[in-house]
Amino acid sequence: MTSSVRCYQLDQSEYIHLFSSQLIYLFSLFNEYDYSIRIIGGAVRDILLGATPHDIDLATTATTDDILRLIQGDSNIELVYTRAEHFGTLTLIVGTTVRNTFQVTTLKRSITRHGRDVHVEFTDNWSIDAHQRDLTINSLSMDKDGIIYDYTNGIDDLKLNRIRFNGNILQRLQENPIRVLRYFRFFGVLSSDAYVHEPDILEAIRTSATALKDVPGEKIWSELELILRGRFAGHVMRTILEQQFAPLLGLPDSSVEMYELENRWLRCMNYQPEPMTLLITLFDNQDEFDIFCKRIKCSTRQKKLGEFLLDYRYSIQPSNDHDSLDTYKEFLIDSQSTQQDIFYEYIIELLKYQGYIDLIDDIKQWSIPKFPIDIWDLQQNGLISKYHFSHFLRQLKEQWKLSQYMMTKEELIEYGFQSGLFYT
Template identity: 35%
Template structure:
């Protein structure tokens, strides 16, 4: 490609200066001594320009992986064998205090929409050209000079999110960039409106998303659905671009409910709570799981919300219903080791039905009564050891709950030998673990 004269901009703010630990200064001097260029790359530069202290700092260099390994070996600097070396990334640990990831400048020679075969280069412009968005294609040398080949500085200033060069080409190199575009749009933009050409490029290439791994899709999507401007971003993804098929979401998503929950609880909802808000039944969570390969806790949270949502809406102001659900989840025999996990599910359920703040606070602070009977108590009272113990425990638990938790241990043990104890071992439907 034709050489471009980069735009330069000097920064020297507190966030930039805070990066210069003794370890980074040592790294800088090592590269300078061997005439290798070393710059901060990508997202950290974007954050610094937005007056955000970056949480992660990635580096790029003209040194090849072989040259870096030789240098670190000569200087007795430990290298960490992490995945990424095949793509040119070397991770070193300096003074046993700080890790640095340095990636050799590269160009993508062959791309199939999921992965690329790379070739190393010493041309900063070529490396910038292979990146997804202009705001992520910036470099920052260790003297505070931002190097910008594709208008990323201006796009940050105007809060514009755009692909580097031709949007279709960038997307076809890696179809996950469709989701990355929406994630960064939510983080950067000050307007819900997208450029028409960008939206059309996404629509034209959305079928390529079917080849993206489940883990990569969910990694991006879980950030989108609870990120800044999630309501507007998800609306555009579904209503303008029709991406729900590729995300495992139902054809008809409840955008209105999603928007209501997000606007009410923008910083206290789990990603699966927001996904569940788009769905109407448990089977849709199962379909979503097929695409995204959720963790067990994530899947069970989604299923729990869909299973309980209608009843929660009907009992919005019924204290006894919420208390019973809390006690069932945390005290019912069999759930003794799961209180924190199950409490989270109930609080997320309350947020998913837009419960009042007082209701949510009550759930968060509620201390459930302690069921006074254990299996040992039953056996000491003469109940024969075996599977029947669990059924009797649950029978007594239901009696205790019916008494609004007032029945004493002695009163309950007197009922342990009732002749008509039903099989309650599977009722009420217990939350799966």
């Protein structure tokens, strides 16, 4: 393994905004005790792409025991225990009034996996660590002076929009099976061609994919969600499904549906469909969706959106009347007031799913009219029996709908007296 490194000096304006007082404090602490520490991976990649990193991860020559000794008794740093300590990663919250969270990982020499058992060997060599990371573009590191260290020609790959594994592809995938999906995620971010994959990469992915069965569902969903929000979401998902490991992801085997998912994305991609809006294409029924939800720990919101789309994707359709959105609007108006806001978001996703893109802007310009009368109004106008409240409200609401939601409270009360609904 070569130990050569190419260094690239950033202009201070390109990186200085990343160095909060909390990050500076952490760097100073490690440097004070002669431990090397750098920003690693995604944050460095994003800087070179001109994007603002969402998270800043750090790597260090210090072991976890070293780090624990460093922060012991430091009131400025809080340790958060996760399940990653065994893998050399500590989560630190730095600061008192303003607090930032950082993951700090000891450099790794190797990762050996046997089923769910993982053994990690650590090192203090930056080159060795860089070469055992999954992709060359994720192997870049940067010090506090804005010097980027490139041991794997990752900068060249970034410039060429090329996704390349470090060393032996099968070995990288066997070390951590989630890298199967990480490859597709980064392909969607960087590739200049949505369909061009290196044949040896796809072959290695097919060979390694069975190990995905041991990957926790929340990690699977985390990658799927990013893929489905990505630049080539429809094309990339089709390629994933073509590799025939959908059951490992909790998804039904599909053939026609994977092309429909791609087409659905093409129709609505400019409106940023939710991941579940695309994915629900693959499910024929609730049973299939339940299997997926048991395998994948998606958010409650995404699960409820999926259930909504399954329930209403065929039953709510554009009206033939003067307003194509009448059926959608009526559904929202008939919903409980506490649910109207979330159902409004779901209806927009339903329109994306159905391909009625021209109606999305129309419904976004429409506000849900509020039914102007409630039980209190009925009580104030002579209705005594509580048992009849819902009955009278339903009748008044139907009249309100017939008026195109124009009748006021006073007009509805007057209608109630004239029609004999109310009595004194």
